[in-house]
Amino acid sequence: MIKASVLRDALAAVGPVAAVDTGQHYDYELHQVHYDQLGVRPPDAFLDVGSGTHATQTAAILIACERWLEEHRPRVAIVIGDTNSTLACALAAAKVRVPVAHVEAGLRAADRLMAEEINRRLVDAIADLLFSPCERVAIGLRRQYPDAVVEVPGDVAYDVLQRALPRLRSADTVEGYEAAWGDHFVYVTLHRAELVDAPDRLSLVMKALADCALPCLLAAHPRTAAALQQVGVAANGRVRVTTPIGYLESIALARRAAVVVTDSGGLQREAYWLGVPCVTVRDETEWVETVERGANRLVPPAEAEALPDVIAVAAKRRASANWDRTAYGDGHAAERIAQAVQRRF
Numbered sequence: 001m002i003k004a005s006v007l008r009d010a011l012a013a014v015g016p017v018a019a020v021d022t023g024q025h026y027d028y029e030l031h032q033v034h035y036d037q038l039g040v041r042p043p044d045a046f047l048d049v050g051s052g053t054h055a056t057q058t059a060a061i062l063i064a065c066e067r068w069l070e071e072h073r074p075r076v077a078i079v080i081g082d083t084n085s086t087l088a089c090a091l092a093a094a095k096v097r098v099p100v101a102h103v104e105a106g107l108r109a110a111d112r113l114m115a116e117e118i119n120r121r122l123v124d125a126i127a128d129l130l131f132s133p134c135e136r137v138a139i140g141l142r143r144q145y146p147d148a149v150v151e152v153p154g155d156v157a158y159d160v161l162q163r164a165l166p167r168l169r170s171a172d173t174v175e176g177y178e179a180a181w182g183d184h185f186v187y188v189t190l191h192r193a194e195l196v197d198a199p200d201r202l203s204l205v206m207k208a209l210a211d212c213a214l215p216c217l218l219a220a221h222p223r224t225a226a227a228l229q230q231v232g233v234a235a236n237g238r239v240r241v242t243t244p245i246g247y248l249e250s251i252a253l254a255r256r257a258a259v260v261v262t263d264s265g266g267l268q269r270e271a272y273w274l275g276v277p278c279v280t281v282r283d284e285t286e287w288v289e290t291v292e293r294g295a296n297r298l299v300p301p302a303e304a305e306a307l308p309d310v311i312a313v314a315a316k317r318r319a320s321a322n323w324d325r326t327a328y329g330d331g332h333a334a335e336r337i338a339q340a341v342q343r344r345f
């Protein structure tokens with residue numbers, strides 16, 4: 001939804017746009033807050049599918065989206081990212097012969113059975129127009145899908161960040177943040193199934209965060225919060241857990257923090273653009289340019305005991321972070337996508 005907020009405006013400049021919200025996320029903290037903060041007008045259709053298992057949710061979106069597509073017959077269906085909504089809407093469109101354009105196409109992880117990886121690979125295979133965030137990704141797409149049209153507009157998330165920066169609130173206004181910390185704290189988000197659904201791994205990561213010299217503020221996804229109740233949070237007070245926060249609050253915390261610790265692809269890039277060192281708690285990252293440029297460091301969950309030392313080293317680099325920040329375009333990706341859609345359709 002965050003990426004769609006800027007893409008929708010750009011597309012409206014070249015033709016009529018209908019926005020379909022599947023309702024895959026429906027808690028205010030994960031959903032309506034983004035409409036409110038980003039000034040996005042309500043969707044033209046809300047499918048209200050709610051939660052469920054991967055199969056249940058994907059099937060519900062597929063059925064509801066097919067009905068909408070059959071009724072409205074758009075010239076092209078544009079899907080973003082690697083969620084169940086991305087896959088289901090792309091598949092529904094392809095089945096009724098509506099061309100599919102995939103924004104953020106071509107990203108790959110070695111774990112081919114990861115939910116996001118399954119979704120993105122399947123969508124790329126049926127899409128007519130593939131929009132990749134960087135040239136490295138585009139090279140792989142052209143090799144794998146020689147009949148598809150591959151474009152490199154950059155990353156729409158950078159467009160959103162640039163638009164949001166003038167409107168940021170102070171970190172002091174964010175729940176859980178202590179003004180006495182200044183910029184001497186770690187901003188943490190953890191939500192991926194391979195970590196959150198593995199109690200031993202999550203417990204190891206939480207213990208490591210509690211051993212950090214800097215206080216840690218963890219904005220917990222509802223699923224993460226439920227998992228934390230099972231594993232417990234270290235009692236020394238170094239990790240403060242707060243409820244989910246909006247996009248603007250998240251960027252405000254990331255910009256203020258000494259270090260960002262995350263398993264989110266979005267926050268990895270946002271830290272990279274903001275000049276804040278990032279530590280990614282995963283075995284790999286699809287955003288390898290952030291690692292190559294020295295903005296990001298991988299720490300596998302099984303090696304989480306290394307987190308305190310890695311975070312300490314990253315915090316020392318905070319003041320002198322000077323990596324190149326142009327790996328994913330110049331902040332005009334949405335405009336280029338709209339122009340490509342206009343040319344093609």
